[in-house]
Amino acid sequence: EAGVTQFPSHSVIEKGQTVTLRCDPISGHDNLYWYRRVMGKEIKFLLHFVKESKQDESGMPNNRFLAERTGGTYSTLKVQPAELEDSGVYFCASSQDQKENTEAFFGQGTRLTVV
Protein backbone atom coordinates (compact mmCIF):
# COMPACT_ATOMS: atom_id res chain seq x y z
CA GLU A 1 0.00 0.00 0.00
CA ALA A 2 1.39 3.39 -0.99
CA GLY A 3 2.01 5.89 1.74
CA VAL A 4 1.45 9.63 1.70
CA THR A 5 3.22 11.08 -1.32
CA GLN A 6 4.31 14.67 -1.75
CA PHE A 7 5.53 16.48 -4.85
CA PRO A 8 7.99 18.00 -5.41
CA SER A 9 10.52 16.90 -2.82
CA HIS A 10 12.42 20.16 -3.22
CA SER A 11 11.55 23.52 -4.74
CA VAL A 12 13.64 26.65 -5.06
CA ILE A 13 11.82 29.76 -6.23
CA GLU A 14 12.40 33.47 -6.25
CA LYS A 15 10.55 35.86 -4.01
CA GLY A 16 7.32 36.91 -5.66
CA GLN A 17 6.87 33.72 -7.64
CA THR A 18 4.13 31.15 -7.21
CA VAL A 19 4.63 27.58 -6.05
CA THR A 20 2.15 24.74 -5.79
CA LEU A 21 2.77 21.77 -3.55
CA ARG A 22 0.85 18.55 -3.98
CA CYS A 23 -0.08 15.81 -1.53
CA ASP A 24 -1.57 12.41 -2.34
CA PRO A 25 -2.93 10.84 0.86
CA ILE A 26 -3.27 7.17 1.55
CA SER A 27 -6.19 5.80 -0.45
CA GLY A 28 -9.40 5.88 1.57
CA HIS A 29 -8.18 8.42 4.09
CA ASP A 30 -10.77 11.16 4.39
CA ASN A 31 -8.65 13.32 6.68
CA LEU A 32 -5.75 15.29 5.24
CA TYR A 33 -3.51 17.71 7.12
CA TRP A 34 -0.86 20.21 6.13
CA TYR A 35 1.95 21.17 8.50
CA ARG A 36 5.03 23.35 8.10
CA ARG A 37 8.41 23.45 9.78
CA VAL A 38 10.39 26.64 9.51
CA MET A 39 14.12 26.14 10.03
CA GLY A 40 14.92 25.07 13.58
CA LYS A 41 11.44 25.58 14.89
CA GLU A 42 8.54 23.32 15.70
CA ILE A 43 6.31 21.65 13.15
CA LYS A 44 3.19 23.77 12.99
CA PHE A 45 -0.30 22.85 11.91
CA LEU A 46 -1.66 24.69 8.88
CA LEU A 47 -5.02 23.11 8.08
CA HIS A 48 -7.20 20.02 8.10
CA PHE A 49 -9.49 18.69 5.36
CA VAL A 50 -12.25 16.18 5.83
CA LYS A 51 -12.87 14.94 2.33
CA GLU A 52 -13.10 18.14 0.28
CA SER A 53 -14.15 20.41 3.16
CA LYS A 54 -11.84 22.51 5.32
CA GLN A 55 -12.43 21.38 8.90
CA ASP A 56 -9.87 23.69 10.50
CA GLU A 57 -7.70 26.27 8.76
CA SER A 58 -6.66 28.15 11.88
CA GLY A 59 -2.96 27.63 11.18
CA MET A 60 -2.83 29.21 7.74
CA PRO A 61 -0.42 32.14 8.09
CA ASN A 62 -2.06 34.60 5.68
CA ASN A 63 -4.05 34.90 2.48
CA ARG A 64 -1.03 34.18 0.30
CA PHE A 65 -1.63 30.52 1.11
CA LEU A 66 -4.44 28.65 -0.60
CA ALA A 67 -5.21 24.99 -0.01
CA GLU A 68 -7.61 22.92 -2.05
CA ARG A 69 -8.80 19.36 -2.11
CA THR A 70 -11.15 19.08 -5.03
CA GLY A 71 -12.92 15.74 -5.13
CA GLY A 72 -11.66 14.80 -1.73
CA THR A 73 -8.58 13.00 -3.02
CA TYR A 74 -5.27 14.79 -3.49
CA SER A 75 -4.63 18.26 -2.12
CA THR A 76 -2.64 21.24 -3.31
CA LEU A 77 -1.13 24.08 -1.31
CA LYS A 78 -0.38 27.18 -3.34
CA VAL A 79 1.78 30.02 -2.13
CA GLN A 80 1.31 33.21 -4.14
CA PRO A 81 3.34 35.37 -4.07
CA ALA A 82 6.07 33.60 -2.11
CA GLU A 83 8.06 35.50 0.51
CA LEU A 84 11.42 34.67 2.09
CA GLU A 85 9.77 33.65 5.38
CA ASP A 86 7.78 30.97 3.59
CA SER A 87 10.91 28.84 3.33
CA GLY A 88 10.68 25.58 5.24
CA VAL A 89 9.55 22.01 5.00
CA TYR A 90 5.89 21.41 4.27
CA PHE A 91 4.49 18.12 5.49
CA CYS A 92 1.27 16.46 4.54
CA ALA A 93 -0.42 13.78 6.64
CA SER A 94 -3.54 11.68 6.34
CA SER A 95 -5.66 9.58 8.66
CA GLN A 96 -8.58 7.25 8.22
CA ASP A 97 -10.84 8.84 10.80
CA GLN A 98 -10.95 11.53 13.46
CA LYS A 99 -10.73 9.33 16.52
CA GLU A 100 -8.24 10.85 18.91
CA ASN A 101 -6.05 7.77 19.07
CA THR A 102 -5.88 7.38 15.30
CA GLU A 103 -2.41 7.57 13.79
CA ALA A 104 -1.70 10.22 11.20
CA PHE A 105 0.68 9.06 8.46
CA PHE A 106 3.12 11.64 7.17
CA GLY A 107 4.73 12.17 3.81
CA GLN A 108 8.41 12.92 3.26
CA GLY A 109 7.77 16.62 3.03
CA THR A 110 8.50 19.29 0.43
CA ARG A 111 11.48 21.50 1.17
CA LEU A 112 10.67 24.98 -0.11
CA THR A 113 13.40 27.56 -0.44
CA VAL A 114 12.48 31.11 -1.38
CA VAL A 115 15.44 33.22 -2.50
Added chain:
Amino acid sequence: AQSVTQLGSHVSVSEGALVLLRCNYSSSVPPYLFWYVQYPNQGLQLLLKYTTGATLVKGINGFEAEFKKSETSFHLTKPSAHMSDAAEYFCAVRGGFQKLVFGTGTRLLVSP
Protein backbone atom coordinates in the same frame (compact mmCIF):
# COMPACT_ATOMS: atom_id res chain seq x y z
CA ALA B 1 -4.44 25.20 24.61
CA GLN B 2 -1.95 22.39 24.28
CA SER B 3 1.82 22.82 24.06
CA VAL B 4 4.95 20.68 24.11
CA THR B 5 8.46 21.44 25.32
CA GLN B 6 11.40 19.30 24.31
CA LEU B 7 14.52 19.96 26.37
CA GLY B 8 17.70 19.83 24.34
CA SER B 9 17.82 20.42 20.60
CA HIS B 10 20.71 17.93 20.37
CA VAL B 11 21.48 14.86 22.46
CA SER B 12 24.70 12.89 21.99
CA VAL B 13 25.19 9.34 23.23
CA SER B 14 27.64 6.54 22.61
CA GLU B 15 26.53 3.35 20.95
CA GLY B 16 25.18 1.03 23.65
CA ALA B 17 24.37 3.85 26.07
CA LEU B 18 20.96 4.77 27.42
CA VAL B 19 18.90 7.15 25.31
CA LEU B 20 16.72 9.67 27.16
CA LEU B 21 14.83 12.34 25.24
CA ARG B 22 12.75 14.68 27.36
CA CYS B 23 9.25 15.92 26.64
CA ASN B 24 6.94 17.96 28.83
CA TYR B 25 3.44 18.88 27.80
CA SER B 26 0.69 21.24 28.75
CA SER B 27 -2.90 20.27 28.15
CA SER B 28 -6.23 21.43 29.51
CA VAL B 29 -7.77 18.02 28.81
CA PRO B 30 -6.49 14.46 29.25
CA PRO B 31 -3.68 14.33 26.72
CA TYR B 32 -3.06 12.05 23.81
CA LEU B 33 0.72 11.98 23.36
CA PHE B 34 2.91 10.85 20.48
CA TRP B 35 6.55 10.44 19.60
CA TYR B 36 7.52 10.66 15.95
CA VAL B 37 10.94 10.07 14.39
CA GLN B 38 12.37 11.49 11.19
CA TYR B 39 15.29 9.63 9.68
CA PRO B 40 17.40 11.46 7.08
CA ASN B 41 15.54 12.06 3.84
CA GLN B 42 12.40 10.38 5.14
CA GLY B 43 9.02 11.46 6.45
CA LEU B 44 7.79 11.42 10.03
CA GLN B 45 7.20 7.95 11.39
CA LEU B 46 5.18 7.16 14.50
CA LEU B 47 7.31 5.58 17.23
CA LEU B 48 4.66 5.21 19.88
CA LYS B 49 1.57 6.82 21.34
CA TYR B 50 -0.21 7.15 24.66
CA THR B 51 -3.97 7.43 24.65
CA THR B 52 -5.43 5.81 27.77
CA GLY B 53 -4.61 2.83 29.94
CA ALA B 54 -1.08 1.67 30.67
CA THR B 55 1.24 4.59 31.32
CA LEU B 56 4.33 2.78 30.04
CA VAL B 57 4.06 2.58 26.29
CA LYS B 58 6.29 0.44 24.11
CA GLY B 59 7.01 1.39 20.54
CA ILE B 60 9.03 0.27 17.58
CA ASN B 61 12.81 -0.27 17.52
CA GLY B 62 13.04 -0.84 21.28
CA PHE B 63 11.82 2.59 22.33
CA GLU B 64 9.41 3.21 25.16
CA ALA B 65 7.89 6.21 26.92
CA GLU B 66 6.21 6.70 30.25
CA PHE B 67 3.28 9.05 30.78
CA LYS B 68 3.60 10.80 34.14
CA LYS B 69 0.61 13.01 34.81
CA SER B 70 2.03 14.48 38.02
CA GLU B 71 5.13 15.64 36.16
CA THR B 72 3.33 16.42 32.87
CA SER B 73 6.05 14.44 31.14
CA PHE B 74 6.32 11.85 28.40
CA HIS B 75 10.04 11.11 28.14
CA LEU B 76 11.32 8.71 25.47
CA THR B 77 13.91 6.08 26.41
CA LYS B 78 15.85 3.22 24.90
CA PRO B 79 18.18 1.07 27.03
CA SER B 80 20.92 0.73 24.43
CA ALA B 81 21.51 3.11 21.54
CA HIS B 82 22.31 1.85 18.07
CA MET B 83 23.93 3.79 15.27
CA SER B 84 20.71 3.47 13.28
CA ASP B 85 18.84 5.46 15.96
CA ALA B 86 20.50 8.66 14.80
CA ALA B 87 17.57 10.82 13.70
CA GLU B 88 15.39 13.71 14.81
CA TYR B 89 12.67 12.96 17.33
CA PHE B 90 9.47 14.92 17.84
CA CYS B 91 7.09 14.82 20.76
CA ALA B 92 3.50 15.85 20.05
CA VAL B 93 0.19 16.26 21.85
CA ARG B 94 -3.20 16.04 20.21
CA GLY B 95 -4.76 19.49 20.03
CA GLY B 96 -8.22 20.51 19.06
CA PHE B 97 -9.89 19.21 15.90
CA GLN B 98 -7.44 16.29 15.72
CA LYS B 99 -4.41 18.44 14.88
CA LEU B 100 -1.04 17.64 16.42
CA VAL B 101 0.95 20.19 18.40
CA PHE B 102 4.66 19.42 18.12
CA GLY B 103 7.74 20.28 20.09
CA THR B 104 10.81 21.75 18.43
CA GLY B 105 12.45 18.36 17.98
CA THR B 106 15.58 16.73 19.39
CA ARG B 107 18.35 15.50 17.14
CA LEU B 108 19.93 12.32 18.47
CA LEU B 109 23.59 11.78 17.60
CA VAL B 110 25.08 8.33 18.20
CA SER B 111 28.83 7.90 18.22
CA PRO B 112 30.72 4.60 17.92
